[in-house]
Amino acid sequence: MADARPTLLTLDEVLQRVLAVAQDRLIAETEKVDTFDALGRVLARPVRSALDVPPADNTSMDGYAMRAADVPAAGQVLAVSQRIPAGVVGQPLQPGTAARIFTGAQVPAGADAVVMQELCEALPGEGLGQVRVGTVLVAGQWIRRRGEDVQHDAEVLLPGARMTPQALGLAASVGASRLTVRRRPRVALFSTGDELVMPGESLKPGAIYNSNRFTLRGLLQAAGCEVQDLGIVPDRLDATRDALQRAAVGNDLILTSGGVSVGEEDHLKPAVKAEGWLEDWQVLMKPGKPLAFGAVRRGDGETEALFMGLPGNPVSSFVTFLLLVAPVLRALQGCAQAVPPAVQVRADFDLPRPDKRREFLRARFNAAGGVELFPNQSSGVLTSAVWADGLVDNPGQQVIARGDTVRLLLLSSLIGA
Numbered sequence: 001m002a003d004a005r006p007t008l009l010t011l012d013e014v015l016q017r018v019l020a021v022a023q024d025r026l027i028a029e030t031e032k033v034d035t036f037d038a039l040g041r042v043l044a045r046p047v048r049s050a051l052d053v054p055p056a057d058n059t060s061m062d063g064y065a066m067r068a069a070d071v072p073a074a075g076q077v078l079a080v081s082q083r084i085p086a087g088v089v090g091q092p093l094q095p096g097t098a099a100r101i102f103t104g105a106q107v108p109a110g111a112d113a114v115v116m117q118e119l120c121e122a123l124p125g126e127g128l129g130q131v132r133v134g135t136v137l138v139a140g141q142w143i144r145r146r147g148e149d150v151q152h153d154a155e156v157l158l159p160g161a162r163m164t165p166q167a168l169g170l171a172a173s174v175g176a177s178r179l180t181v182r183r184r185p186r187v188a189l190f191s192t193g194d195e196l197v198m199p200g201e202s203l204k205p206g207a208i209y210n211s212n213r214f215t216l217r218g219l220l221q222a223a224g225c226e227v228q229d230l231g232i233v234p235d236r237l238d239a240t241r242d243a244l245q246r247a248a249v250g251n252d253l254i255l256t257s258g259g260v261s262v263g264e265e266d267h268l269k270p271a272v273k274a275e276g277w278l279e280d281w282q283v284l285m286k287p288g289k290p291l292a293f294g295a296v297r298r299g300d301g302e303t304e305a306l307f308m309g310l311p312g313n314p315v316s317s318f319v320t321f322l323l324l325v326a327p328v329l330r331a332l333q334g335c336a337q338a339v340p341p342a343v344q345v346r347a348d349f350d351l352p353r354p355d356k357r358r359e360f361l362r363a364r365f366n367a368a369g370g371v372e373l374f375p376n377q378s379s380g381v382l383t384s385a386v387w388a389d390g391l392v393d394n395p396g397q398q399v400i401a402r403g404d405t406v407r408l409l410l411l412s413s414l415i416g417a
């Protein structure tokens with residue numbers, strides 16, 4: 001069966017195509033989860049604040065609350081009329097006096113400034129004693145205003161927001177104990193390749209350890225997915241078709257590594273064609289040219305699971321996951337931003353012989369604030385992906401000279417959120 005040559009598409013064309021399909025399959029099911037357990041989830045409903053944060057003016061310092069008008073000059077002495085720890089609401093401030101106050105405590109009515117204790121001197125006296133104010137006052141100083149963080153009724157988090165640790169904190173700060181999020185994407189994962197064995201098994205001649213299973217499973221978990229791991233599937237058409245059928249049940253996406261080139265041992269593409277549909281293109285990118293996209297019909301004959309087949313080379317599967325699968329997973333979950341932005345950085349390296357294709361080079365920041373390349377950019381060298389802070393995104397045929405500005409995709413923004 002001689003197939004026509006696949007169409008060559010740019011990464012942007014492929015991204016547009018796969019995102020359009022994924023957006024059509026936005027996961028409709030939502031669930032309510034405790035904010036406490038919502039790390040990494042994507043909001044389906046906004047978080048609205050029913051209060052001002054902070055709820056009242058409060059002091060940002062340990063010190064003394066007073067009226068600015070009562071302190072015309074530095075050195076003024078005032079009687080201390082009350083003591084207000086955090087969590088206690090004081091009395092209205094008597095004119096001409098100061099209130100001893102501690103960080104986070106509400107500023108008493110009548111006071112319009114706080115002076116930090118380091119600028120005051122406590123003096124003995126009746127009752128709570130006196131304080132000498134060693135500074136001139138500016139009304140409002142060291143006071144955190146009611147509502148300066150969040151105002152009543154504000155939507156502090158919008159649908160599509162990923163619940164980062166700081167987003168969890170913000171939701172909690174407005175009192176949200178439960179959140180409405182989208183169901184996690186369900187992804188089936190398997191590796192192809194008769195040469196693969198698992199760490200812990202003996203490495204017979206010709207075998208290699210299955211690293212992609214670990215990298216891809218970790219990437220899926222970091223992206224908030226439920227992973228069904230189907231292990232290693234033999235390089236045979238019947239076994240591959242069988243694995244696809246099993247993987248389609250109950251999953252939104254089937255992700256595989258290896259077996260998508262044009263070799264006789266590469267059975268994934270024919271298997272997907274037999275079990276569903278497959279788009280016949282290749283991506284003009286390095287690493288990662290062989291990549292398959294399609295869908296596998298479920299047993300019911302009516303619904304299907306998306307299919308993405310990544311190349312077997314460990315760096316190729318890592319990079320293609322970050323650039324194509326991660327955006328699809330974000331789109332399935334309704335994330336506000338499917339593709340994270342790049343940053344502009346200074347190249348502290350030369351690339352005199354760029355590839356014809358758009359290249360993603362493993363790069364790392366140096367102490368001088370520029371980026372350097374890992375010396376071996378081969379798609380089998382996984383060390384480069386661990387060493388790197390990011391991928392230099394170089395358009396095809398673009399020579400890079402030391403000092404040039406280049407685009408860098410940070411691994412920290414590509415992985416997960």
Ligand code: AMP
Pocket residue numbers: 191192193195196208209210211212213257258259260261311312313314
């Ligand atoms: P393939 O895409 O199946 O032709 O594989 C390309 C290269 O990647 C070959 O050298 C494979 O041995 C290697 N490879 C494929 N799958 C994996 C895997 N799961 N872990 C590590 N290397 C792999």
Ligand code: MG
Pocket residue numbers: 192193194258259265312
């Ligand atoms: Mg193979």
